[in-house]
Amino acid sequence: MLKNRSIISIADLSDEDINEIFTEADKMLENLNSGQKMNDMESRILATLFYEPSTRTRLSFESAMQRLGGSVISMADSKTSSTSKGETLADTVRIVESYSDIIVIRHPLEGAALLASKFSSKPVINAGDGSGEHPTQTLIDLYTIRKESGSIDGKTITIIGDLKYGRTVHSLLSALARYRVNVNLVSPESLALPKHVYNEIKGRLKVNVSTDLEPFLAQTDILYVTRIQKERFTDKNEYARLIGSYKITGREADMLPSGAIIMHPLPRVDEISPEVDNREPAKYFRQAYYGVPVRMALISMIAGE
Ligand code: CP
Numbered sequence: 001m002l003k004n005r006s007i008i009s010i011a012d013l014s015d016e017d018i019n020e021i022f023t024e025a026d027k028m029l030e031n032l033n034s035g036q037k038m039n040d041m042e043s044r045i046l047a048t049l050f051y052e053p054s055t056r057t058r059l060s061f062e063s064a065m066q067r068l069g070g071s072v073i074s075m076a077d078s079k080t081s082s083t084s085k086g087e088t089l090a091d092t093v094r095i096v097e098s099y100s101d102i103i104v105i106r107h108p109l110e111g112a113a114l115l116a117s118k119f120s121s122k123p124v125i126n127a128g129d130g131s132g133e134h135p136t137q138t139l140i141d142l143y144t145i146r147k148e149s150g151s152i153d154g155k156t157i158t159i160i161g162d163l164k165y166g167r168t169v170h171s172l173l174s175a176l177a178r179y180r181v182n183v184n185l186v187s188p189e190s191l192a193l194p195k196h197v198y199n200e201i202k203g204r205l206k207v208n209v210s211t212d213l214e215p216f217l218a219q220t221d222i223l224y225v226t227r228i229q230k231e232r233f234t235d236k237n238e239y240a241r242l243i244g245s246y247k248i249t250g251r252e253a254d255m256l257p258s259g260a261i262i263m264h265p266l267p268r269v270d271e272i273s274p275e276v277d278n279r280e281p282a283k284y285f286r287q288a289y290y291g292v293p294v295r296m297a298l299i300s301m302i303a304g305e
Contacts, residue, residue, distance in 0.1 A: 002301040006117040006124040010135040010171040015178055022143055024297035025290075032067065032293060040300045041070030047100035049092065049116075050127070051078045051107040052231075056266060057127045057137070060291035061104045064299055067292065073100060093119040102303040105129075108231075123302050131165045131194075131232055137265050138171040140294045144287040145222055148261050152176075158184040158216045160246055161226030161271060163193040168265040169226055170197050177204040184208045184216040188245050190238070191228065213246060217255040223248070223281070225264045225271055249273040253281055263287050 002017060013021075031038055046065040048058050062072045075081045075096075083092060089112060096103055097120040105116050106127040113126030128134040145152050157176065163169050163185055174197070176183060183205050185193055192209070201207060210216070217223075225248055233239040248262065253276050256262075264272060264284040276282050 002298070003304075004123055005302060006120075007135050007298070007302075008114045008117055008124070008126045008129075009133050010138050010175045012135070013139075018139065018142065018175075021139055021294065021297050021301065022146065024301060025143055025293045028067075028293035028296040028300075029290075032296075037069075038067060038296075039069035040304050041065060041068035044070040044102070044303055045100040046070060046072050046299065046303070047096045047103045048072065048074045048076070048127075049096060049103060049105045049107075050074075050076055051083070051105075051112075052128065054106055054127070056288050056291055057106065057134075058104075060288075061125075061127070061295050061299070064292050064295035068296055068300055068304075070299075089116060090119045093124075096120075097122045102299060125298070125302075128167055131167055131170070131229070133171045133174075134167040134265075135171050136291075136295060136298060137168045138175045139298070140287060140291050141168070141172050141224070141263065141265070142175060143290050143294050144263060144283060145261075147290065148283045148286065149222060149259075153180045155221040156182040156184070156216075156219050157222045157224060158186060158213070158220040159224045159226070160186040160213055160248075162191045162228045163187045163226075164191040165229035165232040166226045169193070169224075172224070173197055173201050173205075177201045182206045182208075184210065184220070186210050186213045186216065186246070188242055191242065213252070214255070217252060218257060220256055221260050223252075223256060223260065223262045225262065225268070225284075227264075227267060227269050227271060230269075244270060247271055247273060248276055250275045250279070253279050256281055 093116045102123050104125045104127050110130035110132035113129045117124040261283045262281045
């Protein structure tokens with residue numbers, strides 16, 4: 001049961017929780033597709049506190065709440081809030097919890113969502129804490145694999161990009177370690193997976209590590225592409241050196257086996273060429289769409305009656 005629980009890490013969710021969320025998300029998707037009006041969250045308020053930019057996460061949480069008949073209050077930009085006057089995160093959360101029933105927070109510092117949860121009697125959902133985690137993105141990623149690839153077990157998943165700073169990758173790998181999957185990790189050497197994440201999954205997953213994508217393509221069922229996280233670099237010259245070090249074009253898409261899918265948590269910069277967008281394997285826009293039913297399920301299970 002998720003009622004009144006905060007979700008800070010994907011580890012906060014049991015296998016049973018995840019399966020229940022997917023069952024509920026299927027119902028939400030069906031209701032969305034049939035135009036069914038929902039009022040599960042009538043008279044409830046969701047607060048979004050975003051200290052970092054977002055398009056998908058904030059807007060899909062807000063859309064999800066409104067689709068459920070609830071209301072939203074939003075701090076979309078910390079510069080226009082009292083944070084700019086020096087108010088602490090703890091004080092902001094103490095106030096916002098008194099204005100709302102559930103809080104969704106994104107912050108540039110790892111651990112900020114956990115800290116926020118300590119100062120709130122209302123459930124807090126981590127919408128990304130620095131290079132730490134992005135657990136609800138992982139729910140969407142797993143849901144997309146199930147919907148678009150049939151199942152998670154038995155698949156070979158190749159993850160390419162910024163494995164060091166990419167929080168979606170950290171949460172996703174932690175979740176994938178619960179399934180019977182093979183994982184290929186491809187990145188420039190300086191953007192390799194942090195040791196603590198590698199240590200968590202090693203022994204639980206069959207993992208190959210490389211800087212070269214091509215040898216893996218023919219055996220890949222799911223190609224999960226990520227952006228180089230420009231905002232995490234202290235040395236902008238290092239970012240300039242790494243940007244463009246890998247790119248998925250029609251050529252790479254053609255090397256995937258039939259039935260393979262390409263995913264990306266988005267936003268993308270130039271790591272997937274637009275020529276791939278209309279090809280059969282491209283599922284990243286669909287993946288972003290699934291953000292609404294998955295977050296509807298989560299909100300209603302956590303903060304519903
Ligand atoms: N996937 C994701 O977190 O996108 P946004 O940064 O636009 O929220």
